[in-house]
Amino acid sequence: MSVCDQIEPLLSGYLDGELTQQDRQRVELHIDDCTRCRAEFEQLRTIQSELGSINHPQPTEQQWSMMMSVSAIRTSRGLGWIIGIAGLAILAWLAISKFVSNESVGTWERIGIGAVAIAGVLIGGSVLIERLRARKTDKYKDVEL
Amino acid sequence: MPSEPAAGSCGHVDRRPDMTTLLEQFRRKGFVFAVYMLGNPDDAADAVQDGLRAALQHQNAVRGARDPAAWFFRVLRNKCIDRIRDRSKRKHDELFDATDGRRRSAEDQLASRELGEALRRELGKLEPVHREILLLRDVHGFSYARIADVLSIAPGTVMSRLHRARLTLRDRLKDQL
Numbered sequence: 292m293s294v295c296d297q298i299e300p301l302l303s304g305y306l307d308g309e310l311t312q313q314d315r316q317r318v319e320l321h322i323d324d325c326t327r328c329r330a331e332f333e334q335l336r337t338i339q340s341e342l343g344s345i346n347h348p349q350p351t352e353q354q355w356s357m358m359m360s361v362s363a364i365r366t367s368r369g370l371g372w373i374i375g376i377a378g379l380a381i382l383a384w385l386a387i388s389k390f391v392s393n394e395s396v397g398t399w400e401r402i403g404i405g406a407v408a409i410a411g412v413l414i415g416g417s418v419l420i421e422r423l424r425a426r427k428t429d430k431y432k433d434v435e436l
Numbered sequence: 437m438p439s440e441p442a443a444g445s446c447g448h449v450d451r452r453p454d455m456t457t458l459l460e461q462f463r464r465k466g467f468v469f470a471v472y473m474l475g476n477p478d479d480a481a482d483a484v485q486d487g488l489r490a491a492l493q494h495q496n497a498v499r500g501a502r503d504p505a506a507w508f509f510r511v512l513r514n515k516c517i518d519r520i521r522d523r524s525k526r527k528h529d530e531l532f533d534a535t536d537g538r539r540r541s542a543e544d545q546l547a548s549r550e551l552g553e554a555l556r557r558e559l560g561k562l563e564p565v566h567r568e569i570l571l572l573r574d575v576h577g578f579s580y581a582r583i584a585d586v587l588s589i590a591p592g593t594v595m596s597r598l599h600r601a602r603l604t605l606r607d608r609l610k611d612q613l
């Protein structure tokens with residue numbers, strides 16, 4: 292194995308300042324003498340400095356804000372749903388109980404309207420559950436590690 | 437980029453880094469990494485969003501981590517790899533024009549004389565294993581130890597893999613160097 296073959300694989304480590312002191316000195320001594328290894332080192336150094344200074348692609352304003360829309364939007368949307376549903380449930384409960392205890396309406400009417408209200412709650416509830424399930428499996432599904 | 441200090445155990449002050457600051461930092465750096473990994477800014481923003489969501493869900497792990505940025509890059513890298521695995525090649529070409537060199541027009545070749553331009557293009561064409569390690573080292577300035585941490589590889593592997601990545605890039609940029 293020639294000296295070059297031993298030194299060449301260390302050139303990246305040398306460039307990055309990641310060699311032991313001993314290896315660093317070996318590389319230094321060698322590239323002082325060897326034009327071929329020195330040339331390779333210079334090329335690697337050029338690539339590194341260029342990579343550090345080129346203009347990297349930047350996100351558009353929309354992409355920029357989209358990336359961060361993980362917390363605020365989701366939390367407030369979730370909260371919105373909960374408050375909205377709670378409000379509707381209270382209103383529905385009030386309306387039904389008022390109606391059912393209203394003596395001026397006939398018994399059969401009360402039973403009929405009550406049944407319709409219960410059906411509405413059942414159907415609405417099942418739609419809601421389905422939606423929630425769909426949300427869980429969509430592509431923005433929460434990630435597990 | 438210096439690593440964040442460890443979580444303080446003395447006193448009542450929470451010395452751990454603030455989550456908002458971390459997320460801001462992750463978003464900025466994460467986008468550059470992801471856009472090179474995926475070659476497409478929309479996919480990149482999407483992957484970063486996934487990564488930020490994971491960070492938010494694991495706030496304690498992130499803020500308590502010895503190196504929160506390494507934590508985030510590990511997650512983001514997985515998000516990118518998932519996407520690389522299951523998406524079409526077409527999208528990749530939009531940003532990097534990653535068609536084979538012989539088919540590039542004369543105009544394109546002239547434009548790529550510029551080293552930075554060529555570098556960006558060739559970086560986009562490297563194998564993902566070479567691309568990611570170059571990004572972590574030369575764009576994000578990670579030490580070998582942190583790279584080993586992010587990529588879950590032995591520290592000893594970092595130097596040789598990085599060296600191969602640089603040599604590949606060097607060979608493809610021979611005319612410009």
Ligand SMILES: [Zn+2]
Nearest residue numbers: 295325327328
């Ligand atoms: Zn030599």
